[in-house]
Amino acid sequence: MVIGVMIVYLIAMLLIGVWSSRKIHDQKDFVLAGRSLPPWVAGLSQASTAFSGYMFMAAPGLSYRLGYAASWFALGDAGGNLTAMAIVGRRIRRLSEILNCLTPLEIFEKRFNSPESRLVGALVVGVANIAYTTAQMVAFGTLFELIINLPFAYGVMLGAFIKLIYTFLGGYLAVSVTDFFQAIMMVVVVTYMFVASYLVVGGITGIHNAVYAIDPELLSIFGPGKAVPWGVGIGWLILALTYGIGAPHIAIRQMSIDKAENIKSAILYQLGWACIVGVVCYLFGLPVLAYYGAGLENPEIGMIMMARDILPLFLFAVFATGIVAAIMSTGDSLLTMCSSTLSRDVYQRFINPKADDRKMIMVNRIFILVIALLALIFALSKPPLIFTLVVFALGVQVSAFVWPILGAIYFKWFTRQAAFASILSGGLVYIITTIIDFGTTTGIDPILWGMGISGIIAFGVSKITQPPNAKLLEIVDLANSYAPIVEDSAYSNQTLIESKAINEKISWATLSALANCKA
Amino acid sequence: MPGLSSFLIIVFGVIFWLILGVYLFFRFSAQEKKYAEEQKGK
Numbered sequence: 001m002v003i004g005v006m007i008v009y010l011i012a013m014l015l016i017g018v019w020s021s022r023k024i025h026d027q028k029d030f031v032l033a034g035r036s037l038p039p040w041v042a043g044l045s046q047a048s049t050a051f052s053g054y055m056f057m058a059a060p061g062l063s064y065r066l067g068y069a070a071s072w073f074a075l076g077d078a079g080g081n082l083t084a085m086a087i088v089g090r091r092i093r094r095l096s097e098i099l100n101c102l103t104p105l106e107i108f109e110k111r112f113n114s115p116e117s118r119l120v121g122a123l124v125v126g127v128a129n130i131a132y133t134t135a136q137m138v139a140f141g142t143l144f145e146l147i148i149n150l151p152f153a154y155g156v157m158l159g160a161f162i163k164l165i166y167t168f169l170g171g172y173l174a175v176s177v178t179d180f181f182q183a184i185m186m187v188v189v190v191t192y193m194f195v196a197s198y199l200v201v202g203g204i205t206g207i208h209n210a211v212y213a214i215d216p217e218l219l220s221i222f223g224p225g226k227a228v229p230w231g232v233g234i235g236w237l238i239l240a241l242t243y244g245i246g247a248p249h250i251a252i253r254q255m256s257i258d259k260a261e262n263i264k265s266a267i268l269y270q271l272g273w274a275c276i277v278g279v280v281c282y283l284f285g286l287p288v289l290a291y292y293g294a295g296l297e298n299p300e301i302g303m304i305m306m307a308r309d310i311l312p313l314f315l316f317a318v319f320a321t322g323i324v325a326a327i328m329s330t331g332d333s334l335l336t337m338c339s340s341t342l343s344r345d346v347y348q349r350f351i352n353p354k355a356d357d358r359k360m361i362m363v364n365r366i367f368i369l370v371i372a373l374l375a376l377i378f379a380l381s382k383p384p385l386i387f388t389l390v391v392f393a394l395g396v397q398v399s400a401f402v403w404p405i406l407g408a409i410y411f412k413w414f415t416r417q418a419a420f421a422s423i424l425s426g427g428l429v430y431i432i433t434t435i436i437d438f439g440t441t442t443g444i445d446p447i448l449w450g451m452g453i454s455g456i457i458a459f460g461v462s463k464i465t466q467p468p469n470a471k472l473l474e475i476v477d478l479a480n481s482y483a484p485i486v487e488d489s490a491y492s493n494q495t496l497i498e499s500k501a502i503n504e505k506i507s508w509a510t511l512s513a514l515a516n517c518k519a
Numbered sequence: 520m521p522g523l524s525s526f527l528i529i530v531f532g533v534i535f536w537l538i539l540g541v542y543l544f545f546r547f548s549a550q551e552k553k554y555a556e557e558q559k560g561k
Contacts, residue, residue, distance in 0.1 A: 067525075068522065068525035068526075068529075071525060071528060071529050071532075074529060074532075075529065075532040075533075078532065079532075079536040079539070082539065086543050090547070204520070204526065205520050208520050208521050208523075208526075209521065211522070212521040212522065216521065219521055219522030219525055220522075220525065221525050221528060261547075261551055263547075264543065264544050264548060265544070267540055267543060268540055268544055272537075274536075275536060275537060279533055283529070481554075482550070482551060482555075
């Protein structure tokens with residue numbers, strides 16, 4: 001039964017991949033779905049991309065270990081995509097069209113006149129997204145091992161293969177459309193599992209009483225033994241509220257919506273979804289704790305075990321398929337984001353600027369294969385908890401990119417050097433403070449160190465370096481306005497050429513080549 | 520019920536996000552409308 005439902009689902013995903021592949025004519029179609037996503041697809045696919053297999057394994061595992069301390073993440077996840085879309089959505093959509101950008105990192109180069117920011121940004125995206133993709137593959141292997149007794153390595157390889165096929169064929173369009181259907185599936189299975197799990201252990205009162213008997217501090221938002229002090233809790237909240245801005249695989253959804261004014265509708269679609277899935281998944285650890293008691297060897301599979309034990313077989317099969325959907329919806333986005341970053345931001349920009357659309361689609365597909373293979377190798381070595389990998393991947397990107405993205409849209413004083421320094425320092429500080437476990441030592445989460453130091457450095461460097469050219473700032477005004485964007489890239493190319501010539505005194509031929517590096 | 524305050528934090532947090540989302544939808548709609556009317560006036 002379980003295998004049958006999954007096979008039906010996986011075949012449907014492959015068919016979407018084949019259908020999407022027929023709609024791809026150029027690089028813009030492959031990387032950005034031709035900026036054609038309606039708001040319900042953009043909104044729900046952004047939400048389901050943000051919520052991966054992590055939500056069905058790591059999130060319940062977190063509340064199993066720390067109780068209501070997981071609320072910090074739950075509240076952030078409920079509103080995280082809302083804040084991202086409201087703060088940067090419409091503006092980043094317009095800015096990317098004006099500057100003719102296909103990836104978030106391309107915005108850094110064109111808005112700040114900073115190719116070095118684009119390059120170091122690509123490095124950050126590469127490292128973080130391979131870690132993130134690895135986490136999704138581990139989730140796949142763990143899931144198949146648990147529900148159909150498939151050896152872990154085979155499960156990892158099977159998941160990688162399916163995801164690879166439809167991403168390889170259909171690119172970003174296939175990813176967005178499948179994410180949309182996966183989002184619907186996720187909200188359905190989360191809702192009925194929530195009702196079933198709470199009813200079976202006596203409702204909210206029954207769960208609270210059972211958890212209280214195990215450890216009263218599990219019912220505190222600071223966790224047992226104050227494991228999550230204010231500094232860590234606020235760090236988690238901020239991470240969840242800002243990854244929609246800082247993580248390129250999520251931010252790119254806002255660049256691909258059909259019209260900038262449709263962002264407001266996309267906000268509502270994803271918000272209703274996130275307020276259910278984003279919150280409920282973090283609460284699942286409590287019924288698991290009440291049902292099985294403390295001492296589960298791997299709390300990250302507690303919810304799946306409970307679903308297997310309390311649901312009728314068909315509903316469990318659909319539930320397990322919903323988890324597969326969650327894993328796939330993020331894993332495919334990571335693959336396309338990472339491959340488009342490496343192909344567009346590194347290969348085409350720095351190695352082969354003359355590559356045409358046909359070649360770029362091929363290069364994109366090669367990178368998809370390479371990244372999937374790398375993640376597969378890491379996943380087979382059974383790395384640490386999914387929670388650790390996902391939080392690390394999001395944290396390093398948020399620390400590196402949030403300030404430059406906000407600077408590109410809101411802060412006219414933000415200079416080229418500040419963008420570079422901010423990305424570099426944010427990424428490095430987060431990595432170092434995570435490795436030395438500075439969060440535990442100081443009681444302040446690494447995300448606050450990363451974002452804080454990155455912001456201070458960006459501000460300081462901006463004050464001591466040459467202000468941006470006025471011509472570039474005209475683009476910011478246009479992006480922030482409601483004025484129609486008359487002709488794709490015509491305005492930006494002219495403005496970029498003029499501003500770069502004034503700022504950099506580099507050759508007109510180089511500038512023209514850069515500005516004409518069109519989608 | 521033990522842990523009621525933690526549970527209510529989540530409930531009120533969700534309500535807050537929902538109200539904010541609806542408010543922003545109408546605020547953005549009003550801004551677009553205002554811009555369109557300004558353009559008509561010019």
